[in-house]
Amino acid sequence: MSRGHRARRRAAAVLLAPAYGLILALVLVPLASLLAYSLTPARVHGIGSLALAFDRYLRFFRDAPSRIVLVDSLTIPAVATLLCLAIGWPLAYALAKVHRRRGNALLVILMTPFFVSYLLIIYALMGLLQVGGPLQAAAATLGLVGGTQSLLYSRGAVTLALVYEYLPFMVLSIYGSLERIEDSVLEAGRGLGAGAGRLFGEILWPRSVPGVIAGCALVFIPATGSFVEPQILGGTRLSMLGEVINAQINQTFDLPRAATVSLVLTVCAVLGFALLALALDLSRRLARR
Amino acid sequence: MSAPRRRGARAGVLRRRLWGAYTTVVFVAMFVPVAYLVLMSFNTSPYGTLPFHPTTAWYARLFHEPGLAAITLHTLAMSGVVALACAALGSMAAMGLARGGLPRPLVALLRGVDLVPVTVPWLVLGVTMLLFLLLIGSGRSVLNLYLGNMVVVLPYVTILVSARLRNERFEQEEAGAQLGGTPLRVFLAITLPKLTPSILAGAIMAFMVSFNNFLIQYYLAPFGTATLPMEIYGLVRAGVRPDINALSTFLVVASILLVLALDRLVGIGASLGAPRER
Numbered sequence: 181m182s183r184g185h186r187a188r189r190r191a192a193a194v195l196l197a198p199a200y201g202l203i204l205a206l207v208l209v210p211l212a213s214l215l216a217y218s219l220t221p222a223r224v225h226g227i228g229s230l231a232l233a234f235d236r237y238l239r240f241f242r243d244a245p246s247r248i249v250l251v252d253s254l255t256i257p258a259v260a261t262l263l264c265l266a267i268g269w270p271l272a273y274a275l276a277k278v279h280r281r282r283g284n285a286l287l288v289i290l291m292t293p294f295f296v297s298y299l300l301i302i303y304a305l306m307g308l309l310q311v312g313g314p315l316q317a318a319a320a321t322l323g324l325v326g327g328t329q330s331l332l333y334s335r336g337a338v339t340l341a342l343v344y345e346y347l348p349f350m351v352l353s354i355y356g357s358l359e360r361i362e363d364s365v366l367e368a369g370r371g372l373g374a375g376a377g378r379l380f381g382e383i384l385w386p387r388s389v390p391g392v393i394a395g396c397a398l399v400f401i402p403a404t405g406s407f408v409e410p411q412i413l414g415g416t417r418l419s420m421l422g423e424v425i426n427a428q429i430n431q432t433f434d435l436p437r438a439a440t441v442s443l444v445l446t447v448c449a450v451l452g453f454a455l456l457a458l459a460l461d462l463s464r465r466l467a468r469r
Numbered sequence: 470m471s472a473p474r475r476r477g478a479r480a481g482v483l484r485r486r487l488w489g490a491y492t493t494v495v496f497v498a499m500f501v502p503v504a505y506l507v508l509m510s511f512n513t514s515p516y517g518t519l520p521f522h523p524t525t526a527w528y529a530r531l532f533h534e535p536g537l538a539a540i541t542l543h544t545l546a547m548s549g550v551v552a553l554a555c556a557a558l559g560s561m562a563a564m565g566l567a568r569g570g571l572p573r574p575l576v577a578l579l580r581g582v583d584l585v586p587v588t589v590p591w592l593v594l595g596v597t598m599l600l601f602l603l604l605i606g607s608g609r610s611v612l613n614l615y616l617g618n619m620v621v622v623l624p625y626v627t628i629l630v631s632a633r634l635r636n637e638r639f640e641q642e643e644a645g646a647q648l649g650g651t652p653l654r655v656f657l658a659i660t661l662p663k664l665t666p667s668i669l670a671g672a673i674m675a676f677m678v679s680f681n682n683f684l685i686q687y688y689l690a691p692f693g694t695a696t697l698p699m700e701i702y703g704l705v706r707a708g709v710r711p712d713i714n715a716l717s718t719f720l721v722v723a724s725i726l727l728v729l730a731l732d733r734l735v736g737i738g739a740s741l742g743a744p745r746e747r
Contacts, residue, residue, distance in 0.1 A: 185570060191652070192569020199562035199623055200579060206620040207586050207594065210601030217600055270488075271495050278488040288732045289496065293503055295724040297681045297698055300717045303705045304502030307509065314505065344502065397588055405590020408683070412705060422592045429596060429688065439600055442593050449590065 211446075217439035236440045246424075253420040253445065254452050256335055256410075257403035260342035261456070264350040264399050265392065267343070272354035272391075273384070277366075287355065290348050298345050302412050305341050306332065309413075333415035341409045346402070350395040357391030358384065381467055389464040393457045400456065404449040421445045503721055510714035527715040534712060537700065544680060544697040551618045552676035558619075559626025559675075560668050564660075566627075567634040580631070583624035594621065595688035602689075609691045617689040618679040625678065626671030633667035670734040673727055 218236060240246050275283040293301065308315040309331035320327045331337060361383065369379050407422030414420070421441055428438035513522040531537070566576050586594060598617050602608050645655040679685075683698035690696060695703075704710045 188568075188570045192565040192571055195561040195565030195569065196579070199558040199627065200582065202558070202616065202620050202623065203582060203586065206598055206601075206616060207589075208582070210597045211585075211589070213601050213604060214597055217604065267495060270491060274488040274492045278485055279492065284732075286492070286496070288728060290499065292721075292725050292728050293499060295677050295681070295728055296503060296717070296721050297683070297701060299683055299698055299701045299705060300506060300713070300720065301502050303701075303713060303717075304506045306705070308502065308505055344499070347499065401588050402590050405592035405684075407592050408702065422590070425592065425596055429599065435600055435603065438596060442596050446589065446593050 214439050214443050218436055218443055220436050236437060237444070240440060240444060249419050249421055249424060250444070250448065252335070252410075252418055253404055253422070254448055256338055256420065257342060257400050257406070257449075258452065258456075260339045260346065260403055261350075261396055261400040263339065263343050264347050265395070268347055268350035268395065269354055269388070269392070272351045272358055272388075275351070276355050276358040277361075277363075283355075283359075287352065290351060293344070293348070299408060301344050302341050302408060305337065305344070306412060309337055309340075332413060333417045335414070335418060337413040338406075338409050338418070338420075341413055342399075342403050342406065346399040349398040353395035353398060354388055354391040357388045361387050386464045386467040389460050393460050396456050396460070397453055400453050401449050404445060404452070506714050506717045507721060509711065510718045512711075527711045531712045531715040537716075540695050540700050541697050543694075547615060547618065547696065548676045548680040551615060551622065551679045552672045554615075554619055555623045555626045555675040556668050556672040559623050559671055560630050560664065562623075562627045563630035563634055564656075566631060583627050586621050587624050591621065591682065591684040595684045598685075599688045609689055611691060611694065614686060614689040614691070614694075617685050618682060621682060621685055622675035622678045625674045626668070629667045629671040629674065630664055633664055666734045670731055673731050673734070677724070677727055 219234070275286050279286065307313050310316060311328055311330045316325070316331050319325045319331065320329075325331065365383060366379060369383060374382070404420075405422050406420055407426050410418060410420040411423050411426075421444070425438050425441050425445070428434045428441065508521070510527055511523050511525065513524045513526070565571075566579060595617070598613070599609070602613055607613060641659045642655055645659050646652070650658070681698060683702060686696045686699055687702070690699065701713065701716070704713050
């Protein structure tokens with residue numbers, strides 16, 4: 181190895197050390213230590229053994245309320261992700277391929293609510309959905325709900341909040357991949373007599389799948405960690421694991437159990453996303469044949 | 470012009486109209502909550518319900534809220550420090566990745582590491598950091614609050630500056646080096662000016678995200694220290710409070726200005742890690 185090359189690498193190490201040192205010390209090592217933390221024996225037991233340590237995981241999965249909360253923590257974000265995809269894909273297409281000249285400006289506008297604190301979005305939805313709030317009043321006028329029936333404290337309210345918070349991420353990811361498709365390809369398809377359905381099935385959808393997968397990662401995984409949304413908009417009727425973790429940190433001070441639930445949540449979120457990504461990739465491969 | 474072709478053109482216009490209608494509907498729906506907050510900040514009813522009777526009383530009350538100004542200033546200062554530190558560390562990391570001559574798999578690994586703080590739910594990150602800090606005998610503190618906010622937004626700067634380094638050609642750097650410039654001089658005279666827009670964009674991004682990062686602040690702020698999002702959370706939990714509407718109107722306006730600044734510095738597509746050839 182040449183002298184210059186070695187000096188360059190030493191310089192690179194100096195440049196990289198602070199940033200990645202910080203991520204290593206505050207993200208990677210703590211995530212790894214979460215497992216150790218969750219396996220520390222409970223305060224009451226005193227003696228530590230592996231069986232006792234795994235006991236915390238066994239108890240979590242044996243407990244029926246915990247299982248219900250786990251299912252809600254995965255299905256509510258999953259529904260929100262699919263809604264973001266259903267609303268966001270056509271929107272990204274419209275911005276990237278139909279209103280191309282104004283597409284970028286419109287994306288900027290779409291970004292604005294993302295930068296306004298999401299707590300304020302939740303707060304606004306609380307006002308809109310309450311009895312007498314504009315949305316509830318509109319739904320009552322249309323006869324969809326009773327006049328005194330609140331739209332709050334439901335899975336629908338939590339899902340709606342998640343869609344509001346995360347839709348811009350989905351649109352941005354898909355926009356990037358749709359924008360790269362050359363117009364000549366679409367024109368050629370149209371010229372050869374392909375209808376909208378075939379253009380979508382054979383060109384647009386398969387080519388947008390990488391963007392869709394990235395969008396799902398940016399929506400589904402963070403959404404599983406919600407705690408303010410179910411707390412404020414879900415009320416006491418439903419709960420997500422984020423709320424459980426928060427209660428263990430701030431109310432019962434059961435830190436090893438908080439570590440256990442955090443780990444269960446993270447692993448389930450990543451597995452759920454992996455399943456979603458596999459299904460999406462499969463759809464791309466089937467379309468390509 | 471032949472008849473089928475004219476029919477095709479008319480179908481094209483119809484197609485554009487339909488897509489335009491769809492886009493409008495989604496955009497209007499997206500802005501309903503924000504518009505509602507701004508509207509209600511001028512409404513007399515304290516419960517966020519119609520009818521609309523205009524007033525500016527909530528703004529007057531907001532300015533008399535004790536402590537809110539100090540909390541806002543503290544949160545601004547914190548986000549500023551975090552943004553500056555991230556701008557420095559993130560640009561350094563991006564330079565090291567792009568120009569360090571490191572083996573490709575290592576560079577790919579480090580770029581993957583950058584995605585961890587961005588995708589892991591912030592609740593889990595906040596709780597994990599707190600548990601780890603307690604384990605090593607530290608815990609909630611101002612220093613940890615700053616470091617925790619930094620580690621979450623640092624990757625944004627690295628990703629943005631990396632995208633710029635990849636898209637730009639840097640023959641001038643080579644020329645500068647061959648003419649005998651030291652690496653530092655080449656960097657200051659040629660590379661840094663070219664990177665400035667994306668470093669600034671990264672810093673603005675870092676500022677906005679750490680200003681709003683309730684979950685990280687909630688778990689790392691020392692007891693007795695509140696940030697603005699923590700204060701908003703407290704107000705929201707207490708129920709409907711009209712002065713939050715007035716406060717959010719200010720935040721909405723500030724956000725719009727910062728988003729516009731971000732877009733002028735780099736295309737918005739590049740600012741969330743989806744670099745575009747320009």
